[in-house]
Amino acid sequence: MxxxxxxxxxxxxxxxxxxxxxxxxxxxxSNLIYTQVDKPPAFNGxxxxxxxxxxxxxxxxxxxxxxEANITGTVVVEFVVDVDGSVTDAxxxxxxxxxxxxxxxxxxxxxxxxxxxxxxxxxxxxxxxxPFSFRL
Numbered sequence: 311m312x313x314x315x316x317x318x319x320x321x322x323x324x325x326x327x328x329x330x331x332x333x334x335x336x337x338x339x340s341n342l343i344y345t346q347v348d349k350p351p352a353f354n355g356x357x358x359x360x361x362x363x364x365x366x367x368x369x370x371x372x373x374x375x376x377x378e379a380n381i382t383g384t385v386v387v388e389f390v391v392d393v394d395g396s397v398t399d400a401x402x403x404x405x406x407x408x409x410x411x412x413x414x415x416x417x418x419x420x421x422x423x424x425x426x427x428x429x430x431x432x433x434x435x436x437x438x439x440x441p442f443s444f445r446l
Contacts, residue, residue: 343390343435349428351391351436353421362421362440369417372444373409381407385414385442393433395423406444414442 353362383406390399400418402411418440427436 341435343437344427344429345437347427347429347434347436348431351395351427351438352425355425359438359440362424365421366417366440366442369420370413370442372446373413376407376409376444377446380446381410382444382446383407383410385410385444386439387414387418387442388437388439389418391424391426391436391438393426393435395426397421397424403439410442410444413444417442 350357353359353365355361384404385402385406386404388399388401388403389397392398397418400415402415405411426433428434
């Protein structure tokens with residue numbers, strides 16, 4: 311049903327409301343973070359995650375204080391691969407110890423750019439998880 315108003319103030323107010331709602335919906339859609347996509351993000355051309363795990367293993371430095379205190383365990387980090395391939399929003403979702411958590415976050419934040427994930431033929435933000443196993 312189409313609404314017509316002869317009063318320009320009502321018409322202008324209606325147009326403004328529609329424009330604000332459209333802008334809000336557009337900004338929400340562009341900020342979506344996907345967990346399932348048509349083509350997942352790829353690190354050095356590998357979408358399986360193996361290449362990133364290799365990178366993480368070579369870049370991780372076991373903190374000396376953690377070695378001395380015999381601290382071991384697996385830290386799990388969640389992060390987002392953005393539409394430009396950069397890694398953002400890294401957070402620890404399974405903590406072991408602040409020293410190990412900080413090292414895992416450092417490695418994720420220092421990651422080179424990825425090839426972004428693709429959904430419906432467009433690059434999108436994709437949430438990823440990776441474990442960091444600290445063993446002595």
